[in-house]
Structures are given as structure tokens and as C-alpha cells.
Amino acid sequence: MRLLQWVILLLVAGVAPAVVLSRDPKSQVVTLSFYGLICALMFFIFQAPDVALSQITIGAVMLPLMIMLALTKMRRQNLRREREGKK
């Protein structure tokens, strides 16, 4: 158990910089989702299943989804603006 806790803590520490260091927003969303999953696993190993479930649903699914949707929205707005600029 002790070993598992150390492993998961190291994993969290390893994945967090990966989120910060990925420069492209799209790949950042994917790493963020993975980070959310790892965090959920950490909560589960530290015996907080309720928090783990919330973390999976919010950190690993909804937050990346909202960022992804916002990126799509922004890209479409930029496209539209470019078109209007050309006219």
C-alpha cells in the first residue's frame, strides 16, 4: 500500500509538468485529461472514492471537453473573421 502511494504520487508529479510543457492546446487537452485520470487514481488509492468519482467526471471528462468545445468555437470564429476580412 505504502509503495502504491509513492508510485501514484510520483506519477502525478510526472504527468503535471507534461500538461504544462505541451504547447499545442489540443495535445494539452489530452494530457490534461490523462492528468485528471491519474489524479482520480491517486484519490482512490488514498481511500477517497467519492472524491475520485468526482475527479474522474470533472477532471478527466468535463473540463477537457469544455476546453475542447471552447477551442472549436474559437477556431470557427477566427475562420469567420478571416472570411469577412477577405471580402
Next chain:
Amino acid sequence: MSSRTRTVFFLCSAAALAFVFAWGIRDLPPLGDYRGPYGNAVTQVAVYERHATDVVNAINYDYRAFDTLGEEFIFFASVLGVLLLFRPAGEEDKDGKRETKSEDTLPISDTLRVSMQAMVGIMIVFGVYIATHGQLTPGGGFQGGVILASAPLVVYLSGNVKTFEAIVSSPLVKLAECGGAAGYAAIGTAALLFGAHFLTNIVPLGTTGDLFSSGTIAVISAVVGMEIAGGFVLLMQSYLREIIEERLKREQ
């Protein structure tokens, strides 16, 4: 600021942060050492007082239900805010529709399509299970609601835009969102009618371990599940509205 000064600045502040962090961690109590009197008290009495085996939800939906009500309305207000910001613009995009044809038309693989459509049913059952068993096992309305809300998203990802549009534009979604928020407040107010304080647990508690036990905890959990599911589906709909309209046009 040049990239060199930025790096130096970052390294200095990172070192300072690491120092303060290590300093703080040195005096941290060991894992499992808990000195708060309320936590111990609540874990002792929750099962007897409220007949709920998941103490976390007994706290969330009963002992501190008023705070959770506030959180619910934070969520409600932010969904309203997004809907207001992304309301249909009307005239603006009428002329530009023809030109956006080339983007995001990646074909979806059959494997993905079939496996995702098979997942939808499981997700809905699992979401309802999590939302209604909050008083017994880890989970509860919030988590269950998010799982329920991601079911239509899976429909969308499997390329079935027509079904997605039918689900999200159904009036039931708005009803769930508003009814969920109003229901929580109504359960709280109902206690006043019985001469108790706001959000007092007035429903009969039932047998510990049964699905219909723990009084208002189970009811509030289900109502919260409704609200969260409706809210997230509304959010997805408002973000994806234009894309859906275009895709439907293309499919015709």
C-alpha cells in the same frame, strides 16, 4: 521580457517556492492523523442518525445541505451565463454557411461507431445507478449527473448527429435543469411547512442499506443528478449549435 530573463525569473521563483513548500511539508502531520473534532463526530453518528451508509453524501446533502444548495446555484448560474453569451446570433452567419464545408468532415470508423452506440445504454444505466445510490455507496447526484450528461456526447461522437440534436433540443433537458434546481430549494422549503428548519430531513428514514432510505438525502441526490445532467447537456448544445446545424444541412 526576453526569454532569457523569463527563464531566470522562473528559476528564482521556482527555487523560492520549492523552499517554502519543503519547509511547510516538514511539519505536516503523518497520513491518517486527523485532529478535527467534527469529522470524527460525524462519522460516528451519521449512520445512526440518517440511515445513510455513505457518510460523505450524508454530509453533502444533509449536514451541510445549505452549502450544497449554494453550490448548485453556482452551477445553475454559470450554465445560464454560458447560454446567454452563446445565444443564437441570428443574421450574422447566413451568408457564410456555404464556405465552411471542407472542415471537420473526418469519417468515423465503424468500430468506433458500433462500440460507442453499444456504450450509451450502459452509461445511462450506470449514471442513474450512481445518482440514485448516493446514500449507500460512493457517488451521488453530482457524479451520476455528469455520467448521464456524457451519454448524449457519446451519441454525437459516434456520428449520429440527428439523434444528438433530437436529444439535446428536447424540452426535457431544460425541464431537468430548472426542475432540478427548483426541486432542491422546494425540498428545503417543505421542511418549513412541517415547522422544522430549512432543509431538515423530514422524510421517513427507512431501513439502513435500502435504496429508499436516508430520507431527503436520497431525494436531493436524485434531484441534483437531474440538474447536473440537464445543465451539462445544455452547455454542450450551446457550444455545438452551429456545427450541428451545418452537419444536419449537409446530411439532407
